[in-house]
Amino acid sequence: MILTILFFPSSEFLPKKINNYVEASIYLESMYVNIKTEAYTSRSTKSKRVMVIPEGVPVDRIEKKTSWSLVRYNGKTGWVPSRNLVAITKIEVLDTKQTVTMYASRSTKGKVITKIPINKQVSRLEVNKSWSNVQYGSKKGWVATSKLNLRYTKETFAPRQYKLKETASLQSTYTSSGKKIISIPKGSIVKSAEKYNQWFKVTYNNKTGWIQAKYLQSYKSPLKVAQSIYGSNYIITSHNGDLMITDEILHTVALFDDGLIIEYGTREEYNKAAKLITTLHGGSSSELSEYMWSALWGYSYTYGKYRISPSSSSYETVVVFW
Structure with missing residues (x-):
């Protein structure tokens, strides 16, 4: 191939x-x-x-x-x-800092395969402690990692979604000096399947270019996460990013950008709601579920970034903010 x-x-x-x-x-x-x-x-x-x-x-x-x-x-x-x-690939290209000896094993006592001159490029195949397995031309072997400088890393991977932490430029190439194609607003959701160093290749409004990793954070679609957790026994509706999750006897979960409300829930549904929250925002679903289920009227509880409190003395509703 x-x-x-x-x-x-x-x-x-x-x-x-x-x-x-x-x-x-x-x-x-x-x-x-x-x-x-x-x-x-x-x-x-x-x-x-x-x-x-x-x-x-x-x-x-x-x-x-x-x-x-x-x-x-x-x-x-x-x-x-x-x-x-x-x-799905990962390519690492490195430059030699000096003339480097390539060995057949991870030892200077190993068989010498070749000498690689200074300022030559090699493709790294594997890292093992202080040694790198590299390819130089048609030859493969081990060299000391300390004698190499990383030139670039290029990766392709299964598509992932990202959310912009702030408004950023979509560039024509993976450099800051590249031509600006368009500005992508803060909060926009983009998809990427390719990375070059700290630049991700994304598409926004049918325009494709590169954006720096510092502007992106991982994003999981709340609707898809909810569908995977609740399955077909629940009706899940979405409006402007907010979700409403109900079953046939009106157990209800409402998910917003900054919080979740659960009404008339069973213990199992509290577990599902906690799993929904922590899948999207982090933390232990079992610990959060315990806080939600045990919350007493008149008290507010903190678990990590989450604040949990019942909203009525009947304990029929619990609110979680983050």
Whole structure:
């Protein structure tokens, strides 16, 4: 399999697939699906369908034949079109600070493979304590990490969502001197599947460019998190980012930007509400659930960033702020 390397100054460097390993003599590659994909028992859409793989989730590719790939997802395997897969990769390129000796093992007593001149670029494959396994041209071996300077890191990964901490510029390239494409407002949600050093490649309003990591924070969609926790037995509605979660006997949870209200909840529903909160904002769901369930009228409780208090003497409603 031939992989194309972007941004490399020379074609002599090859990228490393991360999380590749041998398991029962099967070669696995970390990938993600770029579109909702059906998997089949054989390399034909006329064969039996094994499963449907959601868009954006990681999978392991076990084998590739012509235009089809055998993948593993959630313990199941099936064949999918290779065009629906994107490799998860990590490429580290470093410069030698001085002439460096490459060894066959992590020891200066190991067999010498070659000498790498000063100011040459190598591709790092692995780090083990004070040693780096690198590739220089067609040669691979171990060198002292202290004799290398990181030039850049390039990664591709399964799509993730981020929220802007403040208004920031979307740049045409991964440098501050790049052309400004557009300003992205604070609080906007963007998606990325590629990173170059401390720059993320994102798309906003159908415009694609690069934004610095310092402006981004991880974001999980409250609606998707709620759907995964509550399942199909609850009605979940969303309006301007606020959620209303109800069941058939009117147990209710309302989720806002800065708080949650739970009414007429059972202990299990308090557990679910606490899991919803902590999945989005951090902390222990079991500890938060205990505070919520045990809260006494007239008192306010603090757990980490959370403030918990019942809002009526009947204990039918509890409010959590953050």
